[in-house]
Amino acid sequence: MLAGYVLRLAGKNMLRHRLRTGLTLAGIAIAIVSFGLLRTVVDSWYAGAELGAAGRLVTRNAASLSFSLPVTYAERIRRAPGVRAVTWASWFGGIYIDEKHFFSQLAVDASSYLNLYPEYLLSPEQSAAFQHDRRGAVVGRKLAAKYGFKIGDTVPLQGTLFPGNWSFVVRGIYRGADDKTDENQFLVHWDYVNETIKNTLPAQAERVGAFIVDIREPTQAAAVSAAIDSSFRNSLAETRTETQKAFQLGFIALVDTILLAIQTVAYVVVLIIMAVMANTMAMAARERTREYATLKALGFRDGFVAMLILGESLSLSLAGGALGILLTYPAANAFHSATRDLFLIFQVQPLTVLLQLAAALLIGVSAALAPMLSSRRVQIVDGLRAVT
Template identity: 75%
Template sequence: MWRHRLRTGLTIAGIAVAIVSFGLLRTVVDSWYAGAELSSSGRLITRSEASLSFSLPVTYGERIRRLPGVTGVTWANWFGGIYINDKNFFPQFAIDDSSYFKLYPEFIVPADQLSAFQSDRRGVIVGRKTANKYHFKIGDTVPLIGTVYPGNWVFTVRGIYTGADDKVDESQFLLHWNYVNETIKTVLPSMADRGSLFISNISNPAQAATMSASIDSLFRNSLAETRTETQKAFQLGFIAMVDTVLVAIQTVAYVVILIIMAVMANTMAMAARERMREYATLKALGFGDAFVFMLILGESLSIAVAGGVLGIVLTFPLSRAFFSATRDLFLVFEVTSFTLMQQLGSAVFIGLIAAIAPAFNSRRISIVDGLRAVT
C-alpha cells in the first residue's frame, strides 16, 4: 500500500470525499421525510377535497367533534404575510386559540404567556427558532403585509413556544383566527368563517383509516367535500411535490460511488501491473494463485475501508455544519445508523469491485511471462 504513498494517500482521500458526499446526500433525503415520520399517529388532517387552496366552513369542526372516537378538534388557516420583504419567510397560521394547543401538546408555552396571548386579540405566539432568527422578544410588535388576507397587519409577541424535544418544529408564527376572521368580514366577507385545515385527535390511532372515512362521509355530496388523512400522509403529500428532486439527489449519491469505484479500480490495476514480476516470483516459490489473489484483494479492501472509515468520521462534523447553515430547510438533520451502514458497505463494495480485474489477471499470468514483465 505504501510503496507509492502519494498515490495511496490521494486514493484514500478520494474515497473519503465520496463517502462523505454519499452520507450527506442520503441524510438530506432522510431529513425531508423526518417530519412525516415524527408525526402523531392519532392526529387526522381534514382539508378540501378539491385543493388546499379551497377553504371549508368552520361549522365543519363541530360536526367532526360529535363523531364517536374524536377527542378534540381545532382548525387553522394559512396567513401568508410578508415580514419586511419576501426573503423573510416563516410559516404563519391563524389558529383557534382555545383549542389549538390542546391538540399540539408538543408545543410548550408558559402558562402566563399563553394567558397573555389568549387575552390579546392581536397577540401572537412564535416558535423559538423564528424568535431567535428575527430577534423577537415578548412585547415586540411585528408588522406583516397580508397576501392571502390583504392589508397591513400589526401583531404583538405575547409568547414564545419551545418544542417538547429537538424534533418539534419551532418555526411557526401563530395568531388569532377570531381576530383575522372579524377583520376580514368587512373586506372580503366570502373568506370569513372558513378554515383551511381541521385537525382532529382520535382515541384509537389504529382506527385512523376508519375515522378518516367517517369524517369524509359527513360531507359527501355537499358543496365542499373533504379529504381526511393522517398527519403523516398529509405531510408526505407535500414531500411528493419535490419527489423528483429527491430521486435526483439519491441518483447523484450513487453516481458519486460509481465514479470513485472507477478511480479505485484504475489505482489497483496500476499497482498490480507494476508487481507482475513479484507475483510471478511468489508463484515460483510455491505460493498459489489464491495467495496472490488474496494479496491484491487485501490491499484493495484496506485502502477502500481506510477511506470509508475516514469519510464516516468526517460525516459527523460536516453534517452539523451543514445543518447549522440550512436550519430553515430541515426540521432535523441526523446521520442515521442505516446511512452509516450504507457508507461502510459502499466502501467495502468499492474495494471488492476494484480488486476483481487485477486479481483475476494475476491468476492468468504464467511464471515465465510474469518474470519477463518490465515494470
C-alpha cells in the same frame, strides 16, 4: 496467520506511493461523506412525517389543499363518533422583510389550537396574554432566536393571501417538549384575520385551510376519518380526512422526483469513486507484474497473489470508508446549522452508516476484481521480462 501476512504486505504496498494512496483515500472519504449526507437529506425529509401524533387527524378540502372549508364544519366534525376535540388553522403566508426571510405562519383558533398540541410548551402567563390580545402571536423558540424576537416586539408582515400590511405583537415564545418538536412556527389569531378580511375579501371570510381533529382511540383513525368524510359527502365542499402522518407525506410526495434524484446522485457518487479506485488498483497491479511473477516462481499460487491484491484494495477502501464515516457526523452538524430552518431533524441514521460501510466494501472488492483476474494470466517468464 496467512491473513495477517497478507495484510502486512498490503500495508507496505499502500505506502509505496504515498501521494497516490493519500489522494485515493481522500477521494473515497469524500465520496462516503457525500453518500452519507445525501442519504441523510432523504431520511430527514421523511422524518418529519414520522413525528405526526397517532391520535391526530387532518381534515381538508377533498379537491385540493389550496381550497378552503367553511369554519362551520367544525361543529359537525366535533359530533362525529370518536372525536375528542377539533381546532383549525389557515396558512397566513405573510412576508417578513422580503421573500428570503421565509418562515411558517398559521392563523389558528387561539382558544383550542395549543390544547391539541401539548408538545408546544408555553407558560400560563404567556398563553393568557396571547388569548387576550387579538393581535398577539406565539413564536417558536428557534424562530425567535433566529430573528431576535422578544416578548412585546411588534412583527410587521406584508400580506400575500390576505393583502395588506399586518402587524402582530409577540405574546409568547414556546419551546418543544423534545428535540423533535418544530420550534419554527409563527401562530396568530384566526379570529383577528377573519374579522379584518370580511370587508376586503368577504369570499375568504369564515373559511379555514384545514381542521385538526383529536380522536379518542388512535386505532380507530380509519373509521373516524370515514365517518367525518361521509357527513360531508355530496356537499359543495367535500372533505378528505387522513392521519397527520399521511397528511405530511402528501407534501413530501410533491418533491418525490427531487428526492429520487438525490438518491440517484448518492449512488452515482459511489460508482464514480469505484471507477477511480479500480483505475488505481489496475495501475498498482501493472507496476507489480514482475513481483507477482517472482512470487509464482517461488511457489506461491495464484490464490495468494489474488489475496494480496484484494487485501490491498480492501485496506485502502475500508480506511477511506472509515475516515468518511467519521467525517460524516461533523459534516452533518455543519450542514444542519447552515439549513436549520429546512429540516426539523437532521441525524445520521445507523442504516446510513451501514450503507456507507457496505459501499466501502463494494468499492474495495469491485476495484480488485480486474487486477485479480489479470494476475492469474501472468506467466512467470513474461512477468519477469516486464518493464515497469
